[in-house]
Amino acid sequence: MKKFGLWLFVLFSICEIAYAKVQLPEILNGNMVLQQNTLVKLWGKATFNTRITVHTSWSNKRYTAQSDASGSWMVLIETPKADYTPRYIDISDGETVRINNVLIGEVWFCSGQSNMEMPLGGFLDASTQGGNESIATANLKKGIRVATIKRAGAHVPQEMCVGSWKVCNTENAPQFSAAGFYFAERLNQILDVPIGIINCSWGGSCIEGWLPREVVKDYKNVDLSRAELSNKRNWHAGVPTIMYNGMLKPLMNYTIRGILWYQGEANVKEHACYADRMTTLVKQWRKDWGLGDLPFYMVEIAPFEYAGKGEVAAFLREAQYTAVARLSNCGIICTNDLVYPNELKQIHPCRKKEVGDRLAYLALNRDYGYKDIACDSPVYKGMEVQDSVAVVSFDHLSGFSSYCEYTGFEIAGEDRVFHPAQAKTSYRTRTVSVWSGQVKKPVAVRYCFKNFLLGNLKTNRGLPFAPFRTDNFPSEAN
Structure with missing residues (x-):
């Protein structure tokens, strides 16, 4: 018995020693970027009821925390002004863990589905224009770091997820989110500070996958049993709540500057409720992060010939703009002109x-003081009918790029049948006149309001006009 008791003591001691070293989430690893000039959170696991000490290379301060009964701990540390000096952080509960090669800069969180996920190296069936050049020159982008979060579903909120920071070089860059990388590249170029991007995306994911159970349970067209019955073998992008639990929740202690969102394609059939759910998502994420009114910038879903009715995507885009209009500190970029005709499918x-x-222009204008950088596409404001001509006015209109034969316009009379229309701009009145020989008494105008209809109306700063409709005719897809 004495020998057995001794072995138990030795085994217990070994386990204690093995767990004594502070355990950090993978997102708190070497090469990470921390948000400048603020208080950032560091957190992890340790032996329960243990004093944790944190020391940074940029300060003489010592920060302390006490692990709770489950071993969890958290500490707030001050960060300095951004620069390119590699730093380190020592975290100890008696045994020190060092995080090396830390940069102080600006950190942005990217999420959504495959168009945010799409890497510089492209997909097997889709290329990223200019991606190979960006990969070839990646070694020159020393101020950019990217953390790509591995897809992971979960039934309940998790504490940890997989995804570590990578420096920008030709080896790592092919896997970087292309949209996130180019956003970071532009900010880095103009702000001249390190930029960190956390890419937390899942191709094909629906918006309900990025919301918690307590929200989604009230959605009549969402079957939560799909999440309850799913497991690692059949988790997929259409299962509600699992991305929120498995990928998003573990990252909400990480201090960020703002959020970029590129999603909506998976919800085109549910466009009628998308604006409400997008509004809910923004509010929920801001609440969860606890960092106030975080900037939240969306990408309009691009033209694509979806199966079925030809307007479902147009109504989804309209819902995106509706959500943005409801929210403070929120913006959206138009992408109607960023698709080639041969990309119909x-x-x-x-x-x-x-x-x-x-996306960078939005952030630079609204968050970094570069007010002379144009960032907002003109959006529909109002319409007047003058004889057989509809005169349309806009918000955010600085001017027009040129006088030309404009494409993408349609006009309808009382029969609600839309016909291709001609358009003419007026710099003096800052309006667009729209007409068609087939419509004598216009009642409605639409611009690029289909799944796939490309327009060429732009501002004098080269920003496209957002797709719009002047009517409130119901969707044929409802």
């Missing part, structure tokens, strides 16, 4: 650099 259009640039 390509749901992953190749021009991700312009997507990243336009």
Whole structure:
């Protein structure tokens, strides 16, 4: 018995020693970028009821925390002004863990489905325009770091997820989110500070997958039993709540500057409720992060010939703009001009650099003080009918790019039948006149309001006009 008791003591001691070393989530690893000039959270696991000490290379301060009964701990540390100096952080409960090669800069969180996920190296059936050049020159982008979160579903909120920070080089860059990388590249170029991107995306995911159970349970058209009955073998993008639990929740302690969102394709058939759910998602994420009114910038889903009725995507885009209009500190970029005619059936259009640039223009204008950078596409404001001509006005209109033969316009009379229309711009009145010989008494105008209809109306800063309709005719897809 004495020998047995001794072996138990030795085994217990070994287990204690093995677990004594502080355990960190994978997102808190070497190469990470921390948000500058603020308080950031560090967290992890340790032996229960243990004092944790944190020391940073940029400060003489010592930060302490106490692990709770489950071994969880968290500490807030101050970060300095951004620069390119590699730093380190020591975290100890008696045995020190060091996080090396830390940069201080700006951190942005990217999420959504496959168009956000789409890497610089492209997909097997879709290329990223300019991606190979960006990969070839990646070694020059020393101020960019990217953490790509591995797809993981879960029934309940998790504490940990898989995904570590990678430096920008030719080996790592092919796997970087293209939209996220080009956003980071533009910010890095203009702000001249390190930029960190956390890419937490899942191709084909529906918006309900990124919301918690307590929200989704009230959605009449969502079957929560799919989440309850699913497991690792059959988790897929259409299962509700699992991305929120398995990928998003473990990251909400990480201090970020803002959020970029590229999603909606998976919800085109549920466009009628999308604006409400998008509004809920933004509010929920801001609440969960606890960082106030975080900037939240969306990407309009691109033209694509979806099966079925020809307007489902147009109504989804309308819902995206409706959600943005409801929310503070929120914006959206238009992508109608970023698709080539031969991409009619390509749901992953190749021009991700312009997507990243336009998202960066939003952030630069609204969050970093570059007010002279144009960032908002003109959106429909109102319409007047003058004889057989509809005169349309817009918000966010600075001017027009040129006088030309405009495409993408349609006009309808009282019969609600839309016909291709001609259009003419007026810089003096900042309006667009629309007409057709087939419509004598216009009642409605539409611009690029189909699944796939490309327009060429742009501002004098080169930003496309957002797709719109002046009517409130019900969707044929309802």
